[in-house]
Amino acid sequence: MSAPEPAALGGRLCICVGAGGVGKTTVAAAIACLRASAGERVAVVTIDPAPRLAQALGFDELSGEPRRVPGTGELWAMRLDPKRTLDELIASLAPNDAARERALSNRIYRELSGAVAGSQEFSAVAKLYELDRDGNFDAIVLDTPPSRNALDFLDAPARLTHFFEGRALRLLLAQGNFATRAASRAGAPLMGVLGRLTGAGVLREITAFFAAIAGMVDALAARAAAVQALLRDPATNFVLVTSPRREAVDEAIAFAAELRRGNHALAALVVNRIHPLEALTADPAALGALLGPRLAALVLAECRELELLGAADLAALARLREAFGELEPVLIPELGVEIEDLDGLAQIGRYLGRSTNGTSPSAAQ
Amino acid sequence: MDTSAPPENRVEHAGRGLLDRRLVFLLGKGGVGRSTLAAALGLLASRQGRRAIVVEVSGRGDVPRLFGASARSGVESEVAPGLWTLDVDPRQALAEYLHDQLPLRMLADVIGSSTTFGIVAAATPGLREMLTIGKIWELSQPERKVHGADPYDVVVVDAPATGHGLALLNAPRTFASAAAVGPIARQGRRIAATLRDRKLTALAAVATPERAAVEELIGLRDALGGSLDAELLNGVAAARFTDADVAALRDAHALAAPAPATRHALAAAIAADARFRAQRLQCARLHAPVELPFLGGGEFGVGELETLAEHLVVAA
Numbered sequence: 001m002s003a004p005e006p007a008a009l010g011g012r013l014c015i016c017v018g019a020g021g022v023g024k025t026t027v028a029a030a031i032a033c034l035r036a037s038a039g040e041r042v043a044v045v046t047i048d049p050a051p052r053l054a055q056a057l058g059f060d061e062l063s064g065e066p067r068r069v070p071g072t073g074e075l076w077a078m079r080l081d082p083k084r085t086l087d088e089l090i091a092s093l094a095p096n097d098a099a100r101e102r103a104l105s106n107r108i109y110r111e112l113s114g115a116v117a118g119s120q121e122f123s124a125v126a127k128l129y130e131l132d133r134d135g136n137f138d139a140i141v142l143d144t145p146p147s148r149n150a151l152d153f154l155d156a157p158a159r160l161t162h163f164f165e166g167r168a169l170r171l172l173l174a175q176g177n178f179a180t181r182a183a184s185r186a187g188a189p190l191m192g193v194l195g196r197l198t199g200a201g202v203l204r205e206i207t208a209f210f211a212a213i214a215g216m217v218d219a220l221a222a223r224a225a226a227v228q229a230l231l232r233d234p235a236t237n238f239v240l241v242t243s244p245r246r247e248a249v250d251e252a253i254a255f256a257a258e259l260r261r262g263n264h265a266l267a268a269l270v271v272n273r274i275h276p277l278e279a280l281t282a283d284p285a286a287l288g289a290l291l292g293p294r295l296a297a298l299v300l301a302e303c304r305e306l307e308l309l310g311a312a313d314l315a316a317l318a319r320l321r322e323a324f325g326e327l328e329p330v331l332i333p334e335l336g337v338e339i340e341d342l343d344g345l346a347q348i349g350r351y352l353g354r355s356t357n358g359t360s361p362s363a364a365q
Numbered sequence: 366m367d368t369s370a371p372p373e374n375r376v377e378h379a380g381r382g383l384l385d386r387r388l389v390f391l392l393g394k395g396g397v398g399r400s401t402l403a404a405a406l407g408l409l410a411s412r413q414g415r416r417a418i419v420v421e422v423s424g425r426g427d428v429p430r431l432f433g434a435s436a437r438s439g440v441e442s443e444v445a446p447g448l449w450t451l452d453v454d455p456r457q458a459l460a461e462y463l464h465d466q467l468p469l470r471m472l473a474d475v476i477g478s479s480t481t482f483g484i485v486a487a488a489t490p491g492l493r494e495m496l497t498i499g500k501i502w503e504l505s506q507p508e509r510k511v512h513g514a515d516p517y518d519v520v521v522v523d524a525p526a527t528g529h530g531l532a533l534l535n536a537p538r539t540f541a542s543a544a545a546v547g548p549i550a551r552q553g554r555r556i557a558a559t560l561r562d563r564k565l566t567a568l569a570a571v572a573t574p575e576r577a578a579v580e581e582l583i584g585l586r587d588a589l590g591g592s593l594d595a596e597l598l599n600g601v602a603a604a605r606f607t608d609a610d611v612a613a614l615r616d617a618h619a620l621a622a623p624a625p626a627t628r629h630a631l632a633a634a635i636a637a638d639a640r641f642r643a644q645r646l647q648c649a650r651l652h653a654p655v656e657l658p659f660l661g662g663g664e665f666g667v668g669e670l671e672t673l674a675e676h677l678v679v680a681a
Contacts, residue, residue, distance in 0.1 A: 019395060019396065020394065020395015020396050020526045021394060021395040021396015021397060021578075022396060145528070243396070245396070246664065246665075247396075247400070247427060248396065250425070251425070254425070276633075280626065280629055280630050280633060281626045282626045282627050282629065282630030283624065283626065283627060286624060286627050287627060287630060290617045290620075290627065291613060291614070291617055295606075295610055295613060295614070298605055298606060298610065298634070299614070299630055299631065299633075299634040300630070301605070302605065302630075302633060302634045302637050303630050303633055303634075305637075305661070306633055306637075308661055308663065309661065312661070312663050336636050336639065336640055337643075338575060338576045338577065338643075340576065
């Protein structure tokens with residue numbers, strides 16, 4: 001197949017994945033812009049700690065709920081706050097106020113829930129699930145954290161499901177305050193050692209945290225399972241974004257393998273910031289006549305450099321085509337300027353628009 | 366500012382260069398070349414006669430590959446004379462911590478392989494970061510805790526991208542405050558003290574001369590209390606055209622006559638100059654950045670690392 005799948009950037013949920021620094025955030029915003037300009041009501045969610053999407057969308061700071069972007073039809077944007085998303089999730093699942101307070105005020109939870117790698121990944125998909133369930137949008141586009149490992153993101157719900165359904169957690173919960181019990185019982189070397197390793201304070205806080213979420217375990221497990229199912233839903237399209245840089249290409253190929261292994265649908269491959277691929281066949285004599293020998297030589301040196309970059313990009317594309325077979329990459333050229341406003345997003349959208357179903361590139365303006 | 370200061374005082378904090386500390390963290394946005402610069406810095410250290418190790422965190426072996434070596438997770442491997450690399454595996458770091466804390470090796474093995482313990486460890490927020498930074502700290506100790514392991518003079522850390530990188534640096538302090546007493550609190554305080562001590566630990570950040578990367582570096586600098594030991598600017602274009610040159614290029618481009626190929630070449634040169642000027646604006650936003658040249662889009666190897674290492678001498 002020579003053209004990308006129709007509606008490759010469509011689907012109710014569109015998740016942009018890829019290495020850090022390849023322009024995921026920009027591509028996610030451009031897809032959302034493009035679809036909004038085609039008449040859809042679209043939410044774009046970014047989790048990247050740097051507020052770049054906010055800049056591109058003209059906000060100083062994105063909020064915890066989607067906000068409408070002026071002048072773009074029905075485009076809504078939000079910056080994900082992992083800590084707040086987790087807090088809200090815990091609060092919504094707590095059986096009563098006391099349980100909610102116990103969990104949210106736990107020191108281990110409070111100090112660490114926003115700071116760890118996995119919480120960003122999980123809260124991103126949890127938010128995606130909530131927005132999808134609420135049904136306020138035709139489409140949701142998710143930008144993902146700059147993780148170096150696809151599994152961090154794809155496995156976040158599965159890891160949690162595994163944990164909440166696990167025998168180990170049930171055992172811990174059944175023991176109640178296992179730290180004090182263990183101290184009084186000769187037959188619990190594990191807990192004794194745990195206490196010795198971590199120090200009484202940490203163990204007490206960890207125990208208290210698990211006790212606090214005891215009443216929510218089933219609800220949390222159900223939520224994690226639902227989120228995982230959503231990642232496998234046929235309406236969920238993964239858009240893999242890469243640049244032609246070698247590390248990014250390596251990562252894209254590895255990421256695609258993880259997607260396949262997890263039965264996730266890879267809908268499109270976007271290669272961002274491609275240098276001009278055709279050779280610059282300037283005539284040295286003509287340049288010399290026009291500019292004089294010194295300046296002509298400088299221009300030719302610049303052309304040679306560009307050709308080398310183009311050749312490296314061609315090699316990267318060949319590797320990608322070999323690895324991705326029928327999935328023809330969508331190419332976005334190196335535009336030479338940074339994308340930081342809606343016009344820039346529309347410009348990116350015109351290249352993306354060539355692959356969307358029924359959306360003409362001009363609609364991106 | 367005293368412009369007559371000798372070169373070795375160019376890096377202001379504690380008056381010492383990056384490689385005079387035991388720990389050097391390279392932070393910054395994804396895709397700016399942190400791994401490459403960490404490798405170049407490690408190479409420089411080893412060429413200066415220091416026993417050096419470049420540490421990756423949940424990486425995929427980018428650093429060994431730059432030296433043409435294959436990655437072995439969790440193993441300290443020598444990739445060049447005097448230069449080692451390690452991809453830290455948190456699970457292995459946990460096993461080592463248990464061996465260090467528990468008197469009986471067998472007991473440590475039993476606990477370490479216990480499913481319950483593994484799951485609790487995996488689910489405890491921040492523990493992974495804590496174990497990773499603990500392993501990095503262990504590598505930097507003059508007396509290694511790992512039995513029979515030789516000490517390193519300097520540990521260069523290719524830290525995870527900005528947000529995760531900060532989480533890694535903050536983990537010890539957070540654990541120390543969450544646990545008032547006990548081994549974790551003690552360990553957390555010890556590591557936090559090392560990270561705070563600028564005689565022992567250097568914090569450097571990498572950016573490319575693009576607005577987003579520079580802004581992330583500035584955000585990082587603010588988050589770290591307004592000071593970094595070095596700001597490294599990677600992929601900087603060389604100056605090629607003077608103002609008069611650009612005027613001449615524009616004039617030539619404006620002529621209707623030249624052939625399309627000539628016009629394309631002129632346009633490419635004008636665009637390259639515009640890119641160069643945009644880069645200079647970003648360079649100007651950083652504090653005494655160390656500029657690393659753009660080395661093309663091809664494969665990187667030891668040759669390219671040597672070039673970068675030469676440029677890093679001023680910060681080392």
